[in-house]
Amino acid sequence: MSEADSSEDVPAGREIWIEKYRPQQLEEIYGQAEIVDRLRSYVATDDLPHLLFAGPAGVGKTTSATAIARAIYGDDWQTNFLELNASDERGIDVVRDRIKNFARSSFGGYDYRIIFLDEADSLTSDAQSALRRTMEQFSDNTRFILSCNYSSKIIDPIQSRCAVFRFSPLGDDAIRRQVVDIADAEGIEVTEDGLDALVYAASGDMRRAINSLQAAATTGDVVDEEAVYLITSTARPEDIEEMVQAAIDGDFATARARLETLLVDTGMAGGDIIDQLHRSAWDFDLDERTTIRLMERIGDADYRITAGANERVQLEALLASLAAEK
Secondary structure (H helix, E strand, O other): OOOOOOHEEEEEEEHOOHHHOOOOOOOOOOOOOHHHHHHHHHHHOOOOEEEEEEEOOOOOHEEEEEEEEHHHHHHHHHHHHHEEEEOOOOOOHHHHHHHHHHHOOOOOOOOEEEEEEOOOOHOOOHHHHHHHHHHOOOOOOOOOOEEEHHHHHOHHHHOEEEEEEEEEOHHHHHHHHHHHHHHHHOOEEOHHHHHHHHHHOOOOOHHHHHHHHHHOOOOOOEEEEHHHHHHOOOOOOOHHHHHHHHHHHHHHHHHHHHHHHHHHOOOOOOOHHHHHHHHHHHOOOOHHHHHHHHHHHHHHHHHHHOOOOOHHHHHHHHHHHHHEEE
């Protein structure tokens, strides 16, 4: 039974679309064609190694793991697939107990079972060392799939035992295609500018795009640009550019006023503004020298905000430094 079917008792309007429309098969995954082809070849030849999936959120890592299990085990996939979230269970005990108990338990009809460890880069170094030994001990009847945002946080002995797949942020076309497919299936009208806004707000994250579509669909009969930016607390790219341009032109008062609008009226957090500045900097109509100067200021502000400095003060200082160099 598919994940969509398992929610048949839930009223349709309350279904979570990221689960309802989660791809069930490898070939249904959007935007990761090369990775999907390699994974399908493992399944087809029944030669699955330990796997390490690295990449940002919402790009298909968990979906790929469950799709592999479905392809190998069919209807029995849930009894032969153990999913753990390392960010919730960080200690060495989860490696020694739950993983070992699952790996040791008896099962019939298959050569191995699969353990999927999500957010494995959250495991402590001791837990990773224990996991390495467990991978060695149960390599005959267990395959591990590890998922992480940063492969550099996974110890080398584990990386050397895995086939490493690096998932990149999804392209705009992939996100656009799935959003359109879901909108058609749900009977939702999405305007062209609304679609562009969903793709922009997603920033390569399919989960964010689908969640934003579902949230925006509750605000009215039509999903347009205004609804998307309101729901996602995202600024229009032109608003960000106008703020930066005003500062570069030496008009600090106007730049500060636009920052105030983003923080108060739009409800954006300072870190979100930094992220949008970073994403959009090279799209602004600025010369290369000015863009490099802007990127340097963004880096300084991001570091200080991350270290605990006041967001508003740091963003105003960023704009002031740009205005002062006019």
